[in-house]
Structure formats: structure tokens, C-alpha cells
Amino acid sequence: MDVTIYHNPACGTSRNTLDLIRHAGSEPTIIEYLETPPTREQLATMIANAGLTIRQAIREKGTPYAELGLDNPDLTDDQLLDAMLKDPILINRPFVITPMGTRLARPSEAVLDILPAHAFNGPFTKEDGERVLDDEGKRIV
Template identity: 40%
Template sequence: MVRIYHNTRCSKSRATLALLEQHVGTYEVINYLDSPPSTAELDVLLNQLGMTARELLRTGEAEYQSLGLDDPALDDATLIAAMVAHPKLIERPIVVVNGKAVIGRPPEAVLAIL
């Protein structure tokens, strides 16, 4: 099953979804701003992406600054908790296929795991 963590307001996310429509028969769309991933789900996604929590953060979001997430002393658990509470901080889109995940920036990056 192919799954995309999608934000309808994001042009890269919409472009990635369009690629999935062209290349995949069935896929699941998770509007992660409405249904944020849990701490456990984020842990799994980070493992599938091969990324740290800090690497998955959107540093340009207002919440990043207001929550002081630029503090290098913050551990992954704290950063993950911030993303669960403020899903806008999660880099997007994330596509998961057969236990592998990739961020669709650029959208064509997802083709590597399809």
C-alpha cells in the first residue's frame, strides 16, 4: 500500500499526489494537518526516512521560532512531541511504500521507491 502524508495547501504535496495518480493504482491520502501522526508513527516514519527529528522539521514555520526549536540541546523526543502538537512543522509530503519512505521534494523523488 502506498501512503502519502499530504497538505492540500502545499504545491509540492499536490504535485507529488499528481505523480502518484499517474503511477500508482491505489494509495492512501493522510491529511496530516487534520490527522497528525502520533509519536509512535513519527518514530516509524523517521526510521523509514533515515532521518533525525531535527532533519524533518520545517524551520521556516513561525512555530519553529516561537517554540525555540532551534536550540541544539533539544533531543529527538522533544522535537517529535513538538511535531505531534504542531504538525505544520513536519516536512512534506512524505510518501511511504513497502516500509520505505521519502520526502517529495522534489516530487520526482518518490519515483525512486515506487
């Protein structure tokens, strides 16, 4: 399966998502978006395809969000996209694109919605010890 992840290796959620993709038997195209940010068109398309607003795709924690005044409700989507492209740390992560859809994988198990369920064989546990898949590879709710 063709899978692309916009990844930050310093982020536990992003690492867990990458591990889940690999657990499904796919080796994704990995784009470290802090080094290689998406284009404006790619970013806007990912956000729209994930069913999010531009505001929902902005990362606040650990970013200059507040210092840049991005919490101002009068800012337009274009202004918010400009800020995200200027400073990619503002792009929430990880975005994952597969033929089954696009997701902002927060939490990481959101990626399961766009991976084939039959691809999982056996359990999966996140870095923090939380079990996501049971011994049969079925999602734990």
C-alpha cells in the same frame, strides 16, 4: 501498489507528489496530517525509515519553529517529536510510504525512488512547469 501519503493540499510539493503517485497508476491512502496527525510511534518510524534525523524532518518555513526555540541544539529528539505532535505544521511534508520504502518527497520527484519505474507511461510536468518525466515516462535528471 499500496501507497500512503501524509499530505497537505495547500502545499505545491505535496500536490505534485500526489499527482506523481497517481501518474504511476496508484490511488494512495491520503492522510491530511494537519487534521489527522500520525502517532508518535508512526512519526518516529516514518522519519527513521526515510533515513532522516528528527531535525531533518522538521519544517521551519511557515511554522512557529523559531518562535518555539526549536533551533536550540540542546533539544532532544523526544522534545522535538513532542513539538511536532503538538503542532503538526512542524512535520515536513509529504511523507510517502510504499512497499519499496519511505521518503520525505522534497523535492516531489524523490517519490520516484519508491515507485516502480515501469509504472510510468508518458511525460509528467509539475505545477510550476518543470518536466520530471520525459515522453517515454523516464526520469529527467
